[in-house]
Amino acid sequence: MSSLKDILSQLKLSVMNIPHIGIVDIIDILIVAYLIYIVITWIKDTRAWALFKGLFVVFSVAIIAYVFHLNTVWWILSNAISVGIIAVFVVFQPEFRRALEQIGRGNLFTSFMIFEDQREKDEAISKSTIEAIVKAVEHMSEYKTGALIVIEKDVKLGDYERTGIMIDAIVTAQLLINIFEHNTPLHDGAVIIKNNRISAATCYLPLTDSLEISKELGTRHRAALGVSEVSDAITIVVSEETGTISVTQSGSLTRNIKGEFIRTLLTDAPNKKAEKKKRVLWKGRNKHE
Numbered sequence: 001m002s003s004l005k006d007i008l009s010q011l012k013l014s015v016m017n018i019p020h021i022g023i024v025d026i027i028d029i030l031i032v033a034y035l036i037y038i039v040i041t042w043i044k045d046t047r048a049w050a051l052f053k054g055l056f057v058v059f060s061v062a063i064i065a066y067v068f069h070l071n072t073v074w075w076i077l078s079n080a081i082s083v084g085i086i087a088v089f090v091v092f093q094p095e096f097r098r099a100l101e102q103i104g105r106g107n108l109f110t111s112f113m114i115f116e117d118q119r120e121k122d123e124a125i126s127k128s129t130i131e132a133i134v135k136a137v138e139h140m141s142e143y144k145t146g147a148l149i150v151i152e153k154d155v156k157l158g159d160y161e162r163t164g165i166m167i168d169a170i171v172t173a174q175l176l177i178n179i180f181e182h183n184t185p186l187h188d189g190a191v192i193i194k195n196n197r198i199s200a201a202t203c204y205l206p207l208t209d210s211l212e213i214s215k216e217l218g219t220r221h222r223a224a225l226g227v228s229e230v231s232d233a234i235t236i237v238v239s240e241e242t243g244t245i246s247v248t249q250s251g252s253l254t255r256n257i258k259g260e261f262i263r264t265l266l267t268d269a270p271n272k273k274a275e276k277k278k279r280v281l282w283k284g285r286n287k288h289e
């Protein structure tokens with residue numbers, strides 16, 4: 001109770017002592033706000049987003065612990081945060097380096113502005129996208145065309161998209177088949193599908209270092225398993241050697257599957273935002289009943 005009183009009296013004091021705000025201060029605040037906005041939108045497209053949300057929770061708990069004098073919690077969190085900040089710079093060193101390089105080339109702000117308009121809402125995988133993927137995968141399996149297709153869900157794959165060539169096209173079976181056609185410029189690497197569009201091709205994915213994966217499987221399957229370990233994406237692989245279809249999700253690989261398996265898997269895999277939207281609609285319906 002006394003803490004609340006302290007806060008209120010401090011608030012009163014700070015309200016009474018508001019310094020004069022000039023035009024320079026307003027410009028200063030606007031620049032900082034804009035920079036924070038850019039950094040947050042940039043982080044949203046990288047794998048650092050989940051970590052950023054985790055940090056936000058830790059900071060919030062630390063502030064609550066500080067305000068309400070929860071000394072032990074505050075001591076643990078304040079120490080963890082100081083070590084954690086150094087750890088963040090070590091773990092995300094490649095992302096920071098890339099951002100600095102982009103600033104150096106003057107790309108960060110311009111690319112941010114260009115792509116802002118194109119940013120789409122997170123959507124569930126549509127029926128036509130599922131059918132196009134199934135058709136293409138079955139065809140490539142029959143003709144033993146090697147393929148690697150990653151379907152993004154809630155964890156953003158911007159880091160991996162940037163390693164490839166941007167496409168941004170509607171998902172059709174013909175386009176997927178064409179991309180993976182031997183001896184064409186786009187056939188190497190992975191295709192990333194997000195928001196029902198083929199966003200990029202020739203993407204380089206992280207390879208798993210799991211020892212459990214069969215020795216007869218090469219880097220295409222290792223890359224599929226690797227991306228499933230660092231994200232919630234669903235990845236489909238067609239083997240060039242045998243034509244067999246496999247799928248990876250949450251760090252596990254399922255081999256020798258058929259098109260119907262992919263259809264069921266993708267139909268049952270709406271992302272969190274789509275689920276939320278569905279729940280809101282459902283609530284609305286209940287209200288009207």
Ligand SMILES: Nc1ncnc2c1ncn2[C@@H]1O[C@H](COP(=O)(O)OP(=O)(O)OP(=O)(O)O)[C@@H](O)[C@H]1O
Nearest residue numbers: 146188189204205217218219220221223239240241
């Ligand atoms: N890190 C990676 N990210 C994306 N694609 C990759 C990666 N590494 C390899 N590939 C793709 O996999 C192909 C090589 O496949 P490789 O023969 O080594 O794998 P595999 O698992 O045995 O598959 P297959 O049964 O089709 O031969 C490359 O040409 C490239 O297209």
